[in-house]
Amino acid sequence: MSAEAAIERRRTRRLTHFLAQNVGLVLALAMLVMAVVLYGAAYWIEQTALPGMFELTSTVNNTMALVLCGMGQAFVVVTRGLDLSVGGVMDLANALAAVHIKDSVGSMVGWSLAILAIGALLGLVNGLLVAVGRLQPILVTLATLSIYQGLAIRVLPQPGGSIPPVYSSVLVNPNWPTALVYVLVVALIWYAFRRSSLGVSIFALGNDEQAARANGIDTVRAQIAAFTLSGLMSAAAGLFLAATATAGDATTGNGFTLSSIVAVVLGGMNLFGGRGSGVGVIAGAFVTTMIVNILFFSNIDPLYQSFYEGLFLVIAVVLGALISRLMRRRSR
């Protein structure tokens, strides 16, 4: 065999390896492309024009909260857990923002940081209960979900409060898709995470807890860190939600617990832990928004919207599982 042939063969092997090891990511990106095309078609039929800058801006702004909390959920899912308290943390962050953030730079920066810290703290509580208390993640976070929701209602019993316009326009500019920068930042966070010691620990924990420990990895710390990161990201999502709504509501976050899981699943992450990509989750979050948009333009009765959303999800998951099984078999 000639040297070039050997190099060529190695290159194609690398490609098949990459594809096989990142089936979830590849499928999520493919799904995103499909969703954009479908959306464009639905839009064209309805408006005889293609979606433009306005649609891009509103899509990105509407998806940012889900991107953030989906990423938070992803950290926990990698450890083979689930964080049901995501919505509760968002509620509380949202309520705190509406009550406390005032029209000065100091207040905006100070309270944003404080709220992020509180989110991380709430995540830390989850993590401690799960990792040190050795309790089931679902049970713990189901309980803390209610607690955090309750705290949010105490902070802001009625929808109201206010968010300074400057604050809103920095986070969600209504005219330009500047929030794409934040999407990029989230992707970079994942990139760095995946290449950090913390990332190795959390992934190792999700692969096999016993083996991780035998490798000298502090699995307790890894689990606590994953929940803390989830709380932090959910608080950031709550801030975005407040900025989009320009006022606070202590219940707006509720639906995000489930949609964060949907984004993770559509993003090709394995719910059994240890496998998946955060970039896929970002794509998954956008697909989730696009499905809603497509349904909107297809004139589907809003009453049936969740029915169709569910249908999409099932089809996507089944197809994804089939394709990834096929690809893995071929790569062996």
Next chain:
Amino acid sequence: MSEGPATASGPTAPAIEGIKLSRAFGGVQALAGASFSARRGEVHALVGENGAGKSTLIKILGGRLRADAGEVRLAGGTVELDSPDAAHRHGVWTVFQELTLLPWMTVAENLLIRREPRGAFRLIDRARMAKEADAVLAGLGIHNIDPRGLVEDLSLAQQQIVEIVRVIVQDPDILLLDEPTSSLGENEVEWLFGLIRDLSSRNKCIIFTSHRWKEITDVADRITIFRNGGELGTFTEIDENRAVTLMTGQQVDALYPERPALEAARPLLEARALNGPGVSGVSLTLRRGEILGVGGLAGHGHRELFFSLFGAAPTTGGEILVNESKVRISNPHDAIGLGIALVPEDRKTEGLILPMSVGTNLTLAILPQLSALGVIRGGHEGRAALNMVGKLKIRTPGLRNPVHQLSGGNQQKVLLARWLLADSHIVLLYDVTRGVDVATKHEIYELMTSLAREGRAVLFYSSDAEELAHLSHRVLVMREGRIAAELAAPGITAEDIVSAAVREATSIVG
């Protein structure tokens, strides 16, 4: 680190010592005041029956497990090895019996875990990581393992090699190997022994366990025998019979039983030009009462052949006949229905349900027979299971204990017992004596011959050529997915099998 007051220290002290170590798991006393010591520059074998406490000792020395009582000394000084990291800091590195690789990470990630090369912003440099892993593997003469592939896709032998490599690259002062050869073929074992000899010539200390006597005499300088959680003595020179008697507390006269007489019986299982991933054009005939051995180097299609006969791996061509009529086996359920049983090698992922009880694991395959109207009749389950526990001498505190509490060899016995209970006519045994002690090997051999005598048919693969040579009526040697040679009894020797296997063959190492 404190120096033990009354003990010798410095160059004359043993490299590593366990003194009066005890450890209990619930009611089971795994180690009962066992002492052990090994010197620099020696290869020290640790032998004993399944459940004798070898792994428990190694885990304590390797920092995986705390002893209830007793102490560990290194070069004469008492140390507190409370984590694998602590052991590593003292130059003690371990390959544990149950592998500790992370399945959905790449070989490179596993090899360099927690020592990853860093690039900009102290982030892990993945490209460099793959290159370093490449260099490490090539430097140790390992081909056929791609550092960019996932561990999950490797064969058990390859996984074992990766596990060994990542400890070897740490240049350990004291190397503990718990049954490192159980899933390796002849070539890989030679490779490992080369590494071990090199380490010992550089004055390192190597401790290993094995159930294969030949390996022990090949490479060990001294042998310590364990029984019931205690040491019976350390020997430089001991013959196999005496060792077995000490290990088991009983006389095992002939390890291999007589081959049952073979009549010109009808074929029970036939494969014709079977094709599939890893298997090309394999034809074989297995008759009633026959023990048909399959040999060859690891990774040459045996596994795929066995799994496709059991419907657990896909086939792309050829046909399978049971009782001389064509059958379709597209999943294990079909196979079980046709009276085919498979005992696989990898008990951890392919056979046992580790957190479930010994009793449930034993009777999993016969649940339909045991249950009335879908409800399992506990009494029957218990009786059938208990019977097997006695017959195979499975060491378990009770039927209700979860399987993961058993020693490695006893887990293997549970798996074997399950299929023996299932009353199958065609028994496929895939490396079933892996990690099983001599006395139990003997039991398993007896069982195999009695199965054949009852008119059942046994197809068995073994990485141990001696075993194949002594037990089989015929041996098929596989190479690169094909049957490369067929040897018939009498007069089969292990050397014949090995030489037929290695002719022009590629192996993982070399």
